[in-house]
Amino acid sequence: MDEVPDAGRLVVGVDLGTSGVRAIAIDDSGTIVAEGRAAISATRRRDPASIWSAVTSALDMLCAALDPRRIAAIAVDGTSGTIIPTDMSGAPIGLATLYNDKAEAASVARVSAAAPEDSPARGQSSPLARMLDRASLPGLAGFLHEADWIAHRLGAPHGVSDANNALKSGYDPRAGRWPGWIAATGLDLALLPSVVEPGTPVGHVGADIATRFGFSPEARLVAGTTDGCASFLATGADTAGDGVSALGSTLTVKLLSERPVSAPAFGVYSHRLLGCFLPGGASNAGAAVLARFFTPDQLAALSTRIDPARDSGLDYYPLPSPGERFPVSDPALPPRLEPRPDDDARFLHGLLEGLARIEAEAYRRLAELGAPPVRRIFSVGGGAANPVWTALRARIIGVEVTAATHTEAAYGAARLARHGVAT
Incomplete structure (x- = not known):
């Protein structure tokens, strides 16, 4: 297998924004080496296929400006609380619900009745409540946040999320687990992804992705974060x-x-x-x-x-x-x-x-x-x-x-x- 060159290696961040996708490659000094962008129309933002298409377009633009074999790792950030229902293989079985979509009142009430007062999962736009709205979809095997799903499309294992995207879905970052009170809402905890810390290596790019973009098969996929946390990290803090x-x-x-x-x-x-x-x-x-x-x-x-x-x-x-x-x-x-x-x-x-x-x-x-x-x-x-x-x-x-x-x-x-x- 072709390995990522030690000299001049690059890392890539992919941002799933509200109106499009942006990809940035930086070197070990933090210098931006290349960028790629692709827009997503407001009418297509809930369509997982459109999100993936924008990701591939942004990566195509980025890879045209560098040697993709130099890319050692990729991490994806997404809008906090954007949820995609998937089947056993990780394929979407419906449109995404966006971070600011309102859940049904009955689902919001079920979360409010079960969640602690300080839980970020509470509220009208609760991702957890929106999962309850769609828990009876035919063929449903689990829910992924949009950053999880894009990472999976790039080759990460199915059903893995990060602690930042999972927070508003009810994940407890102090205990490092999905809390038991979620079961009291009526949601099957088996529908929730496993969770790792942001920045944790979770796998390598898929063979098809390596071929498609010219990446080394040794390029790693790293657990991502939300867009807000990614913006914080961008400052150098x-x-x-x-x-x-x-x-x-x-x-x-x-x-x-x-x-x-x-x-x-x-x-x-x-x-x-x-x-x-x-x-x-x-x-x-x-x-x-x-x-x-x-x-x-x-x-x-x-x-x-x-x-x-x-x-x-x-x-x-x-x-x-x-x-x-x-x-x-x-x-x-x-x-x-x-x-x-x-x-x-x-x-x-x-x-x-x-x-x-x-x-x-x-x-x-x-x-x-x-x-x-x-x-x-x-x-x-x-x-x-x-x-x-x-x-x-x-x-x-x-x-x-x-x-x-x-x-x-x-x-x-x-x-x-x-x-x-x-x-």
């Missing part, structure tokens, strides 16, 4: 105390921790990742408030008039509307945007400070719940490009804050593939 702040329309923080953190009142739960746990939370505050008052050009111009080393003297809590979920849980918390000074630059200064204080409190809240103190922060999202906001956040939070070089989920999946061949 890899040590307990590393945080990632997403500065989008809302503010989301994630923090790598040695211990699991769960706080349903704040919407906080933990993924298992790289031998650690990944708790996080999302505030209702964020850049959407800035966009209400300023255009992008105005934000850029006004930011140049702000000294991030000085305090504005304003005390804002910039919510878009009443209600906050994290770092405080108060559905009636009012926005605090007064007084508004005549100087727009000072007003923006106060808004940015308010958001930075919320971010600081978010990391403190995670630490209070059992995570380590944040030691450095990687920034992603549109706000990461504002150097004044970055400097201001570093002053208020008191740690190093840098914009992440890479944010693509496919890049994070490639890092996970590299972890699999390094262990």
Whole structure:
């Protein structure tokens, strides 16, 4: 058999996004060597055949730009909670249900009655509840998450998942097993996949896949993750105390921790990742408030008039509307945007400070719940490009804050593939 060359080996991450597939190959230094993309129309996103077709197109594009024999490992990430029913051979027996599809009310109620209060399997879009909806499909042998199924198509054993994709389906990452309460919902536990840690080698590419793309038959398949966890890994965060702040329309923080953190009142739960746990939370505050008052050009111009080393003297809590979920849980918390000074630059200064204080409190809240103190922060999202906001956040939070070089989920999946061949 042709072996993967030791020199110049590459690893590949495949991201199953909401509107398409992206594949990225990186070398041992983390440099992107090649990429491939393929779109999936919204009307075809539930069709497993269309997902697989997009994967093959993305890999064809990637392999055309490199020697595919150099690829040592592949990992796949997918949208958390997208489920595919399969038969005994792993072939789909129906369309996928997407991460944001609503389950039938009766199934949601059965999960709510059985699941612990802190279980991520609860809710209207529960993957577990959607499995209950389809548990009587003729020929059903099991359910796979979409990343599991694509990995199987590439050659991984049938019926294997990872702890991140399995979390919202009810998997307990602390105990490392499917919990017994799932049986109380009426679902046969035999329909659930076996679960391994993300980054675990699970097999090699299939002989047909090696021939199809020109891979070495020794190329490994590595257990993947969700798109959200893959995006976290893409930043370079890899040590307990590393945080990632997403500065989008809302503010989301994630923090790598040695211990699991769960706080349903704040919407906080933990993924298992790289031998650690990944708790996080999302505030209702964020850049959407800035966009209400300023255009992008105005934000850029006004930011140049702000000294991030000085305090504005304003005390804002910039919510878009009443209600906050994290770092405080108060559905009636009012926005605090007064007084508004005549100087727009000072007003923006106060808004940015308010958001930075919320971010600081978010990391403190995670630490209070059992995570380590944040030691450095990687920034992603549109706000990461504002150097004044970055400097201001570093002053208020008191740690190093840098914009992440890479944010693509496919890049994070490639890092996970590299972890699999390094262990």
